[in-house]
Amino acid sequence: MIPVQGLERQKVAVLGLGRSGLSAARALRAGDVQVLCWDDNPKARAVAEKEGFTVRSLKGAEDFEGIARLIVSPGIPHLYPAPNPVVAAALAASVPVDNDIGLFFQSFATLAWDKFDVAPRVIAVTGSNGKSTTSALIHHILEHVGRSAQLAGNIGRGVLDLDPAVDGDVVVLELSSYQTELARSLTPDIAVFTNLSPDHLDRHNGMGGYFAAKRRLFAEGGPDRAIIGVDEREGLFLAGQLAEAASDDRVIRISVTRKLTGPGWDVFARKGFLSEYRRGAQVASIDLRQVAGLPGDHNHQNACAAYAACRSLGLAPKVIEAAFHSFAGLPHRSQTIAQANGVRFVNDSKATNVDSAAKALAAFRNIRWICGGLEKDGGLDGLADASGGVRKAYVIGREAAAFAMQLTVDTEVCGTMETAVTRAVAEAEPGDVVLLAPAAASFDQYDSFERRGEDFTNQVKKAIGQG
Structure with missing residues (x-):
C-alpha cells in the first residue's frame, strides 16, 4: 500500500466504494487521514462499514464543512453529461475534487x-x-x-x-x-x-x-x-x-x-x-x-x-x-483461444469501439466475424473500409437487427453468442478465422467485456468438442 502523504489529520471524503474507492480510503487511513465514505449502493456501504470506515451521506454543501478534499472514483461523472450530486455539492462548497491517481502521484x-x-x-x-x-x-x-x-x-x-x-x-x-x-x-x-x-x-x-x-x-x-x-x-x-x-x-x-x-x-x-x-x-x-x-x-x-x-x-x-x-498477449485482446480443423478462433472482446474493431479486422483474413452489442455514438461507418477480409458477420446483441443493417458485408442476425458461434463454426472452412470483435459495448447482454469474452471462449470450446 502507498500511504497518502500531505493530508495528515485532515478530513477527506471518498465517493464510490468500488476497487479504486476502497483502495483510496485505506491508503488515506494509512496516512493518518480521517475518512468519510459514500456510495449509492447499500452493499458497497456495508463493505466499507465492515472495514471500520465512517459512512455518511454527502448530498449538500453543508455536508462538506471541514472536508479538505473529495476523492471520486473513475466511473462517476464530475462535469459531463452532468455532475454527480455529491460532486456538485463539493464544488459548491469550494472543496477540491481529486481521484486516486492524484493521490498516488502526491504520495x-x-x-x-x-x-x-x-x-x-x-x-x-x-x-x-x-x-x-x-x-x-x-x-x-x-x-x-x-x-x-x-x-x-x-x-x-x-x-x-x-x-x-x-x-x-x-x-x-x-x-x-x-x-x-x-x-x-x-x-x-x-x-x-x-x-x-x-x-x-x-x-x-x-x-x-x-x-x-x-x-x-x-x-x-x-x-x-x-x-x-x-x-x-x-x-x-x-x-x-x-x-x-x-x-x-x-x-x-x-x-x-x-x-x-x-x-x-x-x-x-x-x-x-x-x-x-x-x-x-x-x-x-x-x-x-x-x-x-x-x-x-x-x-x-x-x-x-x-x-x-x-x-x-x-x-x-x-x-x-x-x-x-515471450509475450503471450492479454486475455480478450486478439487472443487465440483455440484452433480446430484448420480454423483459428480469436477473442478480441476488448474491441468495444469501431476503431479497435477495425484494427482487429485488419489483422486477419477470411474472417467469420462475431460482432454487435450496445452501439456507441458515431455509428459504424468506420468499419466499411476494414471489412474487406470478412466472409460473413454473425451479429449478437439486443439490437442485432439494427446493427446488422449498418454493415456492408453478408450478415446473419444471431442475437446470442451461442447462436453466433454455432453458426460460424458450422460454416467455417480451413483457413478461416472466427473473430469476436464486437465494435460495441457489452452492457446490453453482459456486465463487462471480460464476461463477453469468456462466454465466447466457452461457446467455442463447446462447439468444437473441447468444452
Whole structure:
C-alpha cells in the first residue's frame, strides 16, 4: 500500500466504494487521514462499514464543512453529461475534487528514496486503444530483464495498492481519460500516448473534451520523455506542442502508417518490421511478423510504444526483441483461444469501439466475424473500409437487427453468442478465422467485456468438442 502523504489529520471524503474507492480510503487511513465514505449502493456501504470506515451521506454543501478534499472514483461523472450530486455539492462548497491517481502521484515519492542508487520511475500510458497491451508489454519486458516493476491503474492493481518503491523500481500505469482528466497531480517520468479515436464522448462532451482529458497527462504532467503516436492529427499536434525543436529527442514519435526519419527520435513499424531512427539514421530493426503475441498493425503500434518506453530506460534493442517473443498477449485482446480443423478462433472482446474493431479486422483474413452489442455514438461507418477480409458477420446483441443493417458485408442476425458461434463454426472452412470483435459495448447482454469474452471462449470450446 502507498500511504497518502500531505493530508495528515485532515478530513477527506471518498465517493464510490468500488476497487479504486476502497483502495483510496485505506491508503488515506494509512496516512493518518480521517475518512468519510459514500456510495449509492447499500452493499458497497456495508463493505466499507465492515472495514471500520465512517459512512455518511454527502448530498449538500453543508455536508462538506471541514472536508479538505473529495476523492471520486473513475466511473462517476464530475462535469459531463452532468455532475454527480455529491460532486456538485463539493464544488459548491469550494472543496477540491481529486481521484486516486492524484493521490498516488502526491504520495509515491518518500524520503527513503534519498538512499536509493537508482530513483524509481513512473511510466504512464494513455490513449483510446492499446493502453492495456502496451502497459502489460512494458511490464513484461522489464520483468524479462530482471528489473523490479509493478503494473497498476486501469489494469492490474489499484495505484494505491502498489508496494512502496524499492531501489530502481519502475511503476507502469495504464490511465484512462476518466483518470487523467481529474487527477490534481500528474507527474510521470515517461508518458505514452498511443492513439485517439471517438470514445466516451458523452462523458467528455465531444472529441475536444476527450482529447483534452488525455492531453493533461503531458501538458500538466511535464514528463521527462513523451512517446506520442502521430497517426492521428491530435497526436501529431500534441508532439508538436511538446517538442522545442524538430530535433528534440525528449519527444519520441511513433507510427504504423508511414516511415518517420526526421532529425529527432522516431520508432515506426511498416510491413511487419519495427525500426528505430535517431537523427535520420536507423539504429535498430525488429521483425515483428514472427511475434505470436502481437498480431496486426494495432499490436505493432503497441510494440513501437513499449519499445520506445524501454529504450528511454536504457534497454538494448536485442533485449527488447527477445522479450517480445515471450509475450503471450492479454486475455480478450486478439487472443487465440483455440484452433480446430484448420480454423483459428480469436477473442478480441476488448474491441468495444469501431476503431479497435477495425484494427482487429485488419489483422486477419477470411474472417467469420462475431460482432454487435450496445452501439456507441458515431455509428459504424468506420468499419466499411476494414471489412474487406470478412466472409460473413454473425451479429449478437439486443439490437442485432439494427446493427446488422449498418454493415456492408453478408450478415446473419444471431442475437446470442451461442447462436453466433454455432453458426460460424458450422460454416467455417480451413483457413478461416472466427473473430469476436464486437465494435460495441457489452452492457446490453453482459456486465463487462471480460464476461463477453469468456462466454465466447466457452461457446467455442463447446462447439468444437473441447468444452
